[in-house]
Structures are given as structure tokens and as C-alpha cells.
Amino acid sequence: MGLYRSHVLICGGTGCVSSGSLEVLEALKKGLAEKGMDKEILVVSTGCHGMCEMGPIVVVYPEGTFYCRVTAADVPELIEEHLYKGRVVERLIYKGEGKASDVPHYTEIPFYKKQHRIALRNCGYINPDSIDEYIARDGYAALVKALTEMTPEAVIEEVKTSGLRGRGGGGFPTGLKWSFCARSAGDKKYVICNADEGDPGAFMDRSLLEGDPHAVVEGMLLGAYAMGANEGYIYCRAEYPLAIKRLKRTIEQATEYGLLGEHILGTDFSFELHIKEGAGAFVCGEETALMASIEGRRGMPRPRPPFPANKGLWGKPSNINNVETWANVPSIIRNGGEWYAAMGTEKSKGTKVFALTGKVNHTGLVEVPMGTTIREIVFEIGGGILNGKKFKAVQIGGPSGGCLTKDHLDIPISYESLSQVGAIMGSGGLVVMDEDNCMVDVAKFFLEFTQAESCGKCPPCREGTKKMLDILTRICAGKGKPEDLEALEYLGTMIKETSLCGLGQTAPNPVLTTLRYFRDEYEAHINEKRCPAGACTELTRFIIDADKCIGCTKCARVCPADAITGAVKQPHVIDQDKCVKCGACAEACPVKAIDRR
Amino acid sequence: MPKIKTLDDLKKIKESTMDLTGARSQGKTRIIIGMGTCGIAAGARAVMEAVMAELSRRGLKDVSVETTGCIGMCQDEPLLDVIHGGESRITYGKVGPDDVPRIIAEHVVNGRVVEDKVIGRTD
Amino acid sequence: MTTTQEEVLSKVREIVSPWKDKKGGLIPILQQAQHEFGYLPPEVVQAISDEMLIPLAEIYGVATFYAQFHLKPRGRHVVRVCRGTACHVRGSLKILEKLKETLHVTDNGTTEDLRFTLEPVACLGACGLAPVMTIDEQTFGRVRPEMLGDILGKFE
Numbered sequence: 101m102g103l104y105r106s107h108v109l110i111c112g113g114t115g116c117v118s119s120g121s122l123e124v125l126e127a128l129k130k131g132l133a134e135k136g137m138d139k140e141i142l143v144v145s146t147g148c149h150g151m152c153e154m155g156p157i158v159v160v161y162p163e164g165t166f167y168c169r170v171t172a173a174d175v176p177e178l179i180e181e182h183l184y185k186g187r188v189v190e191r192l193i194y195k196g197e198g199k200a201s202d203v204p205h206y207t208e209i210p211f212y213k214k215q216h217r218i219a220l221r222n223c224g225y226i227n228p229d230s231i232d233e234y235i236a237r238d239g240y241a242a243l244v245k246a247l248t249e250m251t252p253e254a255v256i257e258e259v260k261t262s263g264l265r266g267r268g269g270g271g272f273p274t275g276l277k278w279s280f281c282a283r284s285a286g287d288k289k290y291v292i293c294n295a296d297e298g299d300p301g302a303f304m305d306r307s308l309l310e311g312d313p314h315a316v317v318e319g320m321l322l323g324a325y326a327m328g329a330n331e332g333y334i335y336c337r338a339e340y341p342l343a344i345k346r347l348k349r350t351i352e353q354a355t356e357y358g359l360l361g362e363h364i365l366g367t368d369f370s371f372e373l374h375i376k377e378g379a380g381a382f383v384c385g386e387e388t389a390l391m392a393s394i395e396g397r398r399g400m401p402r403p404r405p406p407f408p409a410n411k412g413l414w415g416k417p418s419n420i421n422n423v424e425t426w427a428n429v430p431s432i433i434r435n436g437g438e439w440y441a442a443m444g445t446e447k448s449k450g451t452k453v454f455a456l457t458g459k460v461n462h463t464g465l466v467e468v469p470m471g472t473t474i475r476e477i478v479f480e481i482g483g484g485i486l487n488g489k490k491f492k493a494v495q496i497g498g499p500s501g502g503c504l505t506k507d508h509l510d511i512p513i514s515y516e517s518l519s520q521v522g523a524i525m526g527s528g529g530l531v532v533m534d535e536d537n538c539m540v541d542v543a544k545f546f547l548e549f550t551q552a553e554s555c556g557k558c559p560p561c562r563e564g565t566k567k568m569l570d571i572l573t574r575i576c577a578g579k580g581k582p583e584d585l586e587a588l589e590y591l592g593t594m595i596k597e598t599s600l601c602g603l604g605q606t607a608p609n610p611v612l613t614t615l616r617y618f619r620d621e622y623e624a625h626i627n628e629k630r631c632p633a634g635a636c637t638e639l640t641r642f643i644i645d646a647d648k649c650i651g652c653t654k655c656a657r658v659c660p661a662d663a664i665t666g667a668v669k670q671p672h673v674i675d676q677d678k679c680v681k682c683g684a685c686a687e688a689c690p691v692k693a694i695d696r697r
Numbered sequence: 698m699p700k701i702k703t704l705d706d707l708k709k710i711k712e713s714t715m716d717l718t719g720a721r722s723q724g725k726t727r728i729i730i731g732m733g734t735c736g737i738a739a740g741a742r743a744v745m746e747a748v749m750a751e752l753s754r755r756g757l758k759d760v761s762v763e764t765t766g767c768i769g770m771c772q773d774e775p776l777l778d779v780i781h782g783g784e785s786r787i788t789y790g791k792v793g794p795d796d797v798p799r800i801i802a803e804h805v806v807n808g809r810v811v812e813d814k815v816i817g818r819t820d
Numbered sequence: 821m822t823t824t825q826e827e828v829l830s831k832v833r834e835i836v837s838p839w840k841d842k843k844g845g846l847i848p849i850l851q852q853a854q855h856e857f858g859y860l861p862p863e864v865v866q867a868i869s870d871e872m873l874i875p876l877a878e879i880y881g882v883a884t885f886y887a888q889f890h891l892k893p894r895g896r897h898v899v900r901v902c903r904g905t906a907c908h909v910r911g912s913l914k915i916l917e918k919l920k921e922t923l924h925v926t927d928n929g930t931t932e933d934l935r936f937t938l939e940p941v942a943c944l945g946a947c948g949l950a951p952v953m954t955i956d957e958q959t960f961g962r963v964r965p966e967m968l969g970d971i972l973g974k975f976e
Contacts, residue, residue: 118958232710357701379886549903
């Protein structure tokens, strides 16, 4: 293998691919070959860098220069200037808030600087299709350590010491969960990876599977060894074709190296791993439903106990963890549980990956130590609110989570602190809302989702969420009644307490938290028939400011409903009965005389 | 494909693949070659190729090779800078491919500056 | 595409054969069958039932539970509009409405000429590019309603 003086890493994650990174990759390879530089510069396709919005992302090492929104047309200049002459192409540099003159190292960019990457440590740094690159980054060292130096009990102890808790939402201590399954009698046990990432707005599992699939597999191997399982399943959403492709390749490579299969590392430990494609049902993220789906049945949850640790897949003891949880395990075994436990808060250890999206300047994946505040994530890492608007709320934890306000910005994030204020960690979706987002509409949006995904087995979830949604729809249409709020609270509390599984038990959270923190918005919808954010179409009014209107007639000409009248050079008026609230007039107005209220 | 049986097997793969990701961090020692138009005209590409060949021959890891634009001392091109450990940046001038093995052996490996080629020192 | 009864049967036999004596095959079989036939027509479901000795009711129970399976023919191109949170707050409803208007279909509907099927989906996992839509395997990010004509025009 030759020595390369420079490596050019180009993101091959789903986000960057859809922004055209494959074309950039081809252009780079072709351009370097034409210049005869393909022997000295290596082009590597990596997993997600987490900063999807700025994609396609290209990082040039050893300098660590971070280029964003690179197109195939930029490639010749990149090769000629940077790779040949060593001159940074300034116009493609990530600028952020800083000056263009100083070119920061990749890791010095504010988006990355505050991050602490453990689960994501290899994402965007290695070629996920190469087991050798994973090994070069200490991959499979934890497996060798466990199999040659540690008893299964010692592995579980190490995970217990680390304080790692389930990253899929529940936050149950991972080591403890493993010990239940390990103690369960039976010669056949299963370990399962929950990769049915269903929370809208969360994509850390996809990025991990695409960017560092070997870490997930190694984590599962360690768990299987610790619990005495010899077979495993990765249950992955069918909507993630690239992740599935990478996983298949990963399993082939690990099998070739003898890290999967019979007598791993010459020991008595054998492990076989399968991939199951999900078929599109949110409730399958619940562990008993997921197992029903692997068995080929309707993915409906069942009451627990018996817990999967005793009676799981095909009635055998089983352990389910999600992608991010598994991906943390190799680092914990390699560096020791104490190392991991040194990060985070008293009860929530280590780091957590958040998918930062919505009305924020830098969207993407963010891994920070537990205890980081929401303010640090949204304003320092995320660079604040888009278009200089006002921060209004942040929705944490997906459809099961809650909406928090500016008063919660300084809460150090942990499982406990979030549940205290009515939200949950969930899988780590963090959706930022600004003043234009209506909180009633947001609550309705989440409930539409959970309502549609309710499997229908238990009445509180099936009927209750339907009733809540009816009420919310009525409120958004301006037909709400004062007693609706009490009914929502009553229903919400009842559904939380009586539903069979986590989906129903958490479905009312978005409604209950918005009722708690944004009650005035609900009241405005009901009492004043007004949507303060101007988001609920049926409550929106478009009004022409007579002082500003210059009578140009543009609005009247674009109005599809002929609702606007007025003489040339005279202020115009909108007939509210005819108006269909399409907003075309506001867009057409050259002097911004039309207000949306 | 040989199966991995022991820690040594794994280490062997790791050693042989360090090159794969080694260039993705700045090495302990950095060699920086001036690749401005003047540098290229004076033969900087040949110097760089000599550097790569020498590093490869010696199997040196943890050395990063970077390029940079013109720094304004065109009369002394090709320019080659070495930053050894945390020490100051030494600039060598009028470097030819023949000088490269000596600079690498003396400065990069043994930490002794090759005085007769030095034209500058910056902290 | 016309397929005779025998062709359906031989294709189904091919699809179910790896699963005959294994557990948990029903979902992968349905996925494979849908991939082959484009949707799950009654004769295919009947053939799977006969071959696997699984009651029709159970197969339909599974097929109707998961969003992935379709019992009606689908368009040549599937347009998916992400209705995830990140896309919602960045205006994906407008995209969906505009598509419905242009294609004259409702949610999950197929155009009369079988060119497009329109599907709102929960989340495509590309939240950084919101709002996002896909047509077949291609992803389009930061979509604005006025871009839709050009995007649709690329697919015949």
C-alpha cells in the first residue's frame, strides 16, 4: 500500500448524496487521475459528518480544511489550487459567523468545537465500507479484549460502571438490562438492534449505520458474549436503503475476518447476525412489537411481563437495544466504564447524540456530554435562529416528547431534568421553533402522527388520541370551546396512565406540555378565534394597511378568488368572506402593505 | 483472507492500515512544501515526490506532508519547511530532490536541523 | 404487463422457497413479492397462502398493518413527501398541497395514467435538507412549490 500525502474525504451520507456528493466524488477521482495525482492523494467516501445542510461536504487532510456545498464544477479549482498548489479555496470554505480570512480547522468550527464525539467518533472520518479503516481506529480491539481477557460477567460489570442508559428513549440502565437477560435460563438467546428509527426529526441512527456500521456490530458482539446469545437481528427501517446496503457489506467483511460466525477468535463464542427490513410501522420501535414483526406478524405490542429478557423473540430470552446504545459499547469496553462515567451528570452519564433541526441556522447531528444546556446546543452549536427570528420553543424527544420554552434553555439536559418538565429524552430529536410556529398546530401535528401510527390494540390509545385530535382540529379551525382545554387535559392524563405501551403512554406529551407552557395560544384560538403565530390557515386574516398601499393593483390581479377590490392608486381592500387565505397577495405586494394576522 | 484469532492478528492489520487513516490527523512532524507557481517552476513537485518516496522507504508514520502557496521568498524556491514536534518552524531553501533524504534522516528522524540549507526560522 | 396464472405461481414459488422451513418469513416474502409485482394483487396473496399454508386472513392482516404494502396498482414513479417535524416546520404541507393540485390525486393516490403515486411519509431522515421529497430513489432537498413542475418533468 502506497503512502498518500493527503486524504480527501467526501461525505457519502444520505443528506450529502442528495445534494450531489456522488458527482463530486467522481469528478475528484477523474480530475486527480488526469493530473497524475491519484497515487499521492486518496479520495475516501465517508459516512455522515452531521452538518447535512451544508452538504456536499469535503474535508482535506492533513490540514483538516472543511469545504461545504461543493459541486462537481468546483472540483477542478479545488484540485488545481488546494491539492496541487496548497492554496485554500476561500470561497468554498465554511464561513459561519467568522471572517473569511481565517480558515479554521474542521474541529475548530463552532458546530464541531463544542461537540464530544464517542458514538459518532468515526462518522465522517473513516470509509464505512472498509473494515480495515475501522480496525485502524481501534475497531474490534474491545471484542478481542473481552474475549481474551474478560468473563461475560466482567463485560456486564463494565457496562454497569459506565452508567450507560438506553439511548432509544426509555433510558433504562443498559448493564442492568443485560444482567437480566444473562441470568435468564436457556441455551438459545437473541440480541436485537432496534434500528427502526421512526421519530420524525431524528436521524442519528441512520447516520451511525451509514457512517460507522462496524461499531454497531461490534457492540452487538460484545452484548451477545456478555449475555450468552449466539444469534442476533438488526431490525432496520426499509426507508434507509443505504444503511441496509452498508450493513450487509459490514457483515460480509466481519465474517471474512472471522469476527462473525463460528468460533470467533478461536474461542467457543459463535455469533450469527441477520438483517430484517422493517415494513413501515412506527409502533415497531416498541420492543415487543418489534419482535412480533421479526416473527412475521402484525407489529403489535403485548403487555409486559413477561419481559423480553425472559420471554422474547420466539419465546426465548432476548435483549433489545437501539443503534446508538450499541455503538457506545465498544468504546466503553476499550476505555473502561469509569472513563465513560466521568462524562455527563450524576445520573445520566456519557454523551448523547441529538438531531438538531427546524428553524435553526446549522441543522445536523450533534453529540454532546449529558448536562449540556439547550441554549448551548441551539445557540452556540446551532448558531441561533434562522433569519434572525425569535426563539419560541424547542421540541425534544419526537412525538413522545414535549415542547419547552425559553425558560428551559438553561436546563442541563439529562433523563431526569427533561422528565421533570414534561418532556423526554426520546431518541434525541431536537426541533427548534420560532415565532412563526403555532404551538397548537405543532401539538396537532404530532398527534396526527401518533394517531395514525396507533396500532389499535388498546382502546385508550386508539380512541383517546382520536378524540384529542378531533378537539385540536376544531380549535385550529376556530371552532374551539372553552371547555376543550379541560377535556384535553383529562384525556391526555388518562391515555398516559392506561395505555398498553410506550406509544400511547407518551402520545399526549406534546399536547400536555404545550397546554402547560403555551396555554395563552390555545386561549387565543378559542376565545379570540385568532392564531397569534399566523400559522393556522382558517384563523388567518390578510389585511391591507391603507397607509402603505400604493394602489398598484398587483394584489388584485394575483388573487385567485377575486377578493380584492380598489381603484388604481387608491388603497385596496380584501373581502374576508371571499378570501381563501392563499397568501398570494402578500407575496405580490411590492411595498409589504399586506399583513398576515 | 486470514481469519483474526489473536490480538496480534488484529494489531498487524492495524499497523498495516495506519496509513489509511494516518494522514487524517496532523502528524507529530509536519513537512510543508511551497507549491506556488514559483515553487512549481523551480521543481517543487520533484521535491515533494522525493519526500513521499523517502517517507515510504523508511516506513515513517506520524509525519504529515502539506503544501502551501507562495510565501514571497521566490528566489529561494523550492522551499521546504519542517516543524519537528513542538519546535520552531525551520525553512530550508533551494531544496533539490537530492537534499531530501538528508533532511529527513537528520531533522525528521533525529531532530537535528540541517544548518547549511536553513534560510529561516519562525516560532 | 400481463402475467399469466402459471407465471405468477412459478414466481411466487421462487420467492417463498428460501423460507419454507424457516421462521419469520412472511414479511420478507411480501416485500419480495411486492418488489416483483409492484403491488400485492389478490392472486399473488392467494398463491403465497397456498404455498406457505398461512391463512389468507393472516396475510391480509399483516399486509394491511404495515404502511409499506399496497393492495392496489401503483404509479411508475412514487413521489414521497416528507411530513416529519423538521419538514413540517419548514413548509412541507405546502409542497404536498401543490402536488395534489398538480397531479389531481389525494394522499396515497395514483394518477389515472399510472405515472405517479403520491405518498406522504413520516420521516425520510434527511431533516437537514427540509423540506424533502423523493421520487423513486432520488432525493430532492430544500424544495419550494415553484420547483415542483421541473422536478416532476424529469420523470416520464
